[in-house]
Amino acid sequence: MSLEEKIRATLEAEAERLPPPSALGVAGALTPTRPRRAGPVFAVAAFLVVLISGFALSSLLRNGGLVEQVTTVTDSTENEATVTAPSVDRTLAPTAVGKELLWYPTVLPSDLKDCSEVINDPTFRLTCTADDPGVEREITLEIRPTGYPKLDGEAVPGHFGWSRAFQGTAEVIEVPVGVTWRLRAVAVGVDSDELVAVVDSIPVIGDRQALIPAFELPLVLVDTGDDALEALIARDREVEVVRDTTSSAFIVVGSSSEDRVLIHVGSAQPGDLVEFVGELGDARLVDQAERPMVIGTSNDQTQIVWIQRGLLWSLLTPMPEGQAVDFSLDLSQSISSLP
Amino acid sequence: MKTNRDHLDSAPSTFDEFYRARYTETYRSLALALRNPDLAREAADEAMTRALERWRVVGGYDAPQQWVFRVGLNWATSRLRRHRYETVGVLVEPVGSPPLPDPDVSEALASLPLKLRSVVVLRLYLDWSTEDCAEVLGISTETVKSRLSRALDRLERALE
Numbered sequence: 001m002s003l004e005e006k007i008r009a010t011l012e013a014e015a016e017r018l019p020p021p022s023a024l025g026v027a028g029a030l031t032p033t034r035p036r037r038a039g040p041v042f043a044v045a046a047f048l049v050v051l052i053s054g055f056a057l058s059s060l061l062r063n064g065g066l067v068e069q070v071t072t073v074t075d076s077t078e079n080e081a082t083v084t085a086p087s088v089d090r091t092l093a094p095t096a097v098g099k100e101l102l103w104y105p106t107v108l109p110s111d112l113k114d115c116s117e118v119i120n121d122p123t124f125r126l127t128c129t130a131d132d133p134g135v136e137r138e139i140t141l142e143i144r145p146t147g148y149p150k151l152d153g154e155a156v157p158g159h160f161g162w163s164r165a166f167q168g169t170a171e172v173i174e175v176p177v178g179v180t181w182r183l184r185a186v187a188v189g190v191d192s193d194e195l196v197a198v199v200d201s202i203p204v205i206g207d208r209q210a211l212i213p214a215f216e217l218p219l220v221l222v223d224t225g226d227d228a229l230e231a232l233i234a235r236d237r238e239v240e241v242v243r244d245t246t247s248s249a250f251i252v253v254g255s256s257s258e259d260r261v262l263i264h265v266g267s268a269q270p271g272d273l274v275e276f277v278g279e280l281g282d283a284r285l286v287d288q289a290e291r292p293m294v295i296g297t298s299n300d301q302t303q304i305v306w307i308q309r310g311l312l313w314s315l316l317t318p319m320p321e322g323q324a325v326d327f328s329l330d331l332s333q334s335i336s337s338l339p
Numbered sequence: 340m341k342t343n344r345d346h347l348d349s350a351p352s353t354f355d356e357f358y359r360a361r362y363t364e365t366y367r368s369l370a371l372a373l374r375n376p377d378l379a380r381e382a383a384d385e386a387m388t389r390a391l392e393r394w395r396v397v398g399g400y401d402a403p404q405q406w407v408f409r410v411g412l413n414w415a416t417s418r419l420r421r422h423r424y425e426t427v428g429v430l431v432e433p434v435g436s437p438p439l440p441d442p443d444v445s446e447a448l449a450s451l452p453l454k455l456r457s458v459v460v461l462r463l464y465l466d467w468s469t470e471d472c473a474e475v476l477g478i479s480t481e482t483v484k485s486r487l488s489r490a491l492d493r494l495e496r497a498l499e
Contacts, residue, residue, distance in 0.1 A: 003495055004463060010444040011464040015367040017439070021380045157477045158413030160389060197416075 102277045106201040137189035181278030204277045211273040218310030222246045232334040261317040268312035304328045354394045361404045372460045386411035409475045447497035455490040
């Protein structure tokens with residue numbers, strides 16, 4: 001038997017011995033004919049499953065880096081194996097930028113340590129260069145409005161909507177972030193695979209799903225009285241509800257310039273939070289929130305936005321960030337309890 | 340002899356047919372390349388979901404399964420890079436499985452880097468042509484040939 005025949009036989013035998021997909025997790029078990037986000041009939045259930053399995057995989061992968069536990073179930077027997085990864089990626093390292101912004105990469109080539117940020121409203125730009133001045137290696141990431149000229153490039157295989165072009169010594173990749181924003185990455189002296197991995201590590205691109213809220217029982221704003229909206233705020237605060245249209249309203253809390261909170265509530269689209277990543281300064285996710293909540297700055301104030309009960313809630317306040325987060329989490333809890 | 344390549348010419352007309360015909364093959368080939376069934380299942384699910392979302396386009400391709408494999412492999416390698424992981428290199432053996440014909444070959448395959456093993460899986464397990472492999476992996480046909488040659492050399496040395 002030749003070497004190629006031996007390899008074929010081994011691969012076929014290994015394939016037969018693989019655990020069936022349904023034994024590897026809940027999502028697999030739910031997919032008799034369609035993938036996990038496949039159709040409206042079980043879209044909600046599948047979304048929850050994906051969320052749960054995604055978090056499970058994500059936490060598994062983030063947990064320590066070198067040891068992975070794989071559990072398989074065959075019939076009634078459970079078999080757990082612990083294996084050690086033989087090596088780690090040597091070309092990319094966790095980003096040294098030190099911020100957890102939604103449009104910042106979470107990995108960068110390990111020698112691109114010298115990063116600087118330029119905010120030239122309405123664009124944000126991050127440039128990271130090699131720490132060795134004799135080496136010409138650089139990546140620039142810029143989030144810019146879609147009104148800017150679009151990159152005339154070719155499709156990037158496996159990455160829907162991405163386009164790539166080579167301009168002199170630079171490689172440029174452009175990715176639509178939402179309806180109103182695009183991310184443009186320009187690299188010099190960086191391998192194409194590295195650049196794709198860096199762009200894909202940007203949370204608003206690679207983990208966009210984390211910004212899409214789970215389905216909840218919708219709240220019909222027009223049927224919700226002013227008194228119910230006022231009751232969302234603690235009783236010791238001065239509250240006023242102003243309806244600007246039948247489908248949106250302002251809730252104004254307090255009157256002093258230090259602790260005034262302006263809340264706008266209106267109709268939501270699932271991708272709204274993605275748009276705010278380009279809208280807000282220093283956009284990132286609120287830690288430990290039960291749902292995706294984007295926090296950032298707007299006109300030197302703290303703004304927090306989230307989608308709940310089918311509505312977009314936007315809070316703007318001059319309060320310190322910690323207080324604004326606490327206020328938003330309390331408000332979110334009150335919204336959950338609305339009938 | 341019927342090979343996996345025989346399926347390339349008979350693209351199903353609906354996503355449901357495609358999914359039923361190709362899911363297992365996609366999952367298995369990704370698992371063999373990644374040596375990680377859990378990640379392969381996630382990657383196959385992700386790739387199939389993306390295929391469904393743009394089936395009007397993907398369904399018109401000559402071989403949608405190649406597009407799906409490419410998307411799955413890219414998704415998995417991005418995930419591996421993001422978390423600074425290399426593949427685990429070991430396939431989990433279900434209880435009661437028949438023995439492998441040659442465990443040494445399996446071990447040697449596991450020792451290959453992902454780039455080389457992907458070519459081996461596409462060429463020797465799926466029986467795809469050099470041109471198809473090049474298209475799927477986004478590399479030239481010469482690189483496919485060179486990677487396969489290097490992989491076979493390394494396997495031969497490992498089995499000596």
